[in-house]
Amino acid sequence: MAEVVLHDYWRSSASYRLRIALRLLGIEYRTVPVDLLTQGHKNPEFLKYNPQGLVPALEIDGLILTQSVAILEYLDETRPGYGLLPSDSIGRHRVRALSHVIAMDIHPICNLGVVRNIMDIATTHGEDANVARSEWMAKYIGSGLAGFEAMLAQTPTGDFCHGDRPGMADICLIPQLYNADRWGVDTSGFHKINVIAERCSALAAFENAHPDKCPQ
Known part of the structure; x- marks a missing residue:
């Protein structure tokens, strides 16, 4: 299985959400820090992952996903069993x-x-x-x-x-x-x-x- 990579800023609320979710689901991942204070999110290299220039970006399942709440719903739908959202x-x-x-x-x-x-x-x-x-x-x-x-x-x-x-x-x-x-x-x-x-x-x-x- 391909490595899961989280492009992350340590104090970003949106990134923090994904760190929690990945741990709750038991998904191992590697962190790539993106320094917002030095404009790392505006670097052309990072913009390849998220054209908005925002963190987080998550590489998973051969995809590059952005927008933390949308990613949480994707994880809920593709990793059944834990239930980040209820079933009803x-x-x-x-x-x-x-x-x-x-x-x-x-x-x-x-x-x-x-x-x-x-x-x-x-x-x-x-x-x-x-x-x-x-x-x-x-x-x-x-x-x-x-x-x-x-x-x-x-x-x-x-x-x-x-x-x-x-x-x-x-x-x-x-x-x-x-x-x-x-x-x-x-x-x-x-x-x-x-x-x-x-x-x-x-x-x-x-x-x-x-x-x-x-x-x-």
Whole structure:
């Protein structure tokens, strides 16, 4: 079988999601670090893997796959048995909806390029760029996670985001909590999220995927 290769940046939320998923599924892979701070994602060599110039890119099954949530669904469909998404339509919708809160509502407006632009605008208006960044992160990560918490409360289903083992929603949640902690966002009021995070942190797949354990 061909080697599985993850083009990865250690602090990328989207890459972090795939590291968790690959470990949950027991898929061995090799990491190729892509340094976003030195514009490695804009290098012509990397653009061959992802023309968008974004991480991650995953080489698997003779393919080059991009967009982390789409990759998670591909892995669910091609590696039956674990179930990153549940088998029933209602459950799959719920997991997708929770995952999209993170991956489509919070992440895009809190990623590196967007926040750099916010800091540049603040500087142009004579404001403190670091304060602007902190306020931006607190507002959008905080409000997004508040919505996620409320959605969890609507239909409690088990010990994790959906059911009694972690799936795609948990895989999206944990990297976002890492970002929240990194930017000093107060998450202490999110009881359900914090209980799930504690359960995830006890699992090797999540622990070993943590940015602190990744090549930089």
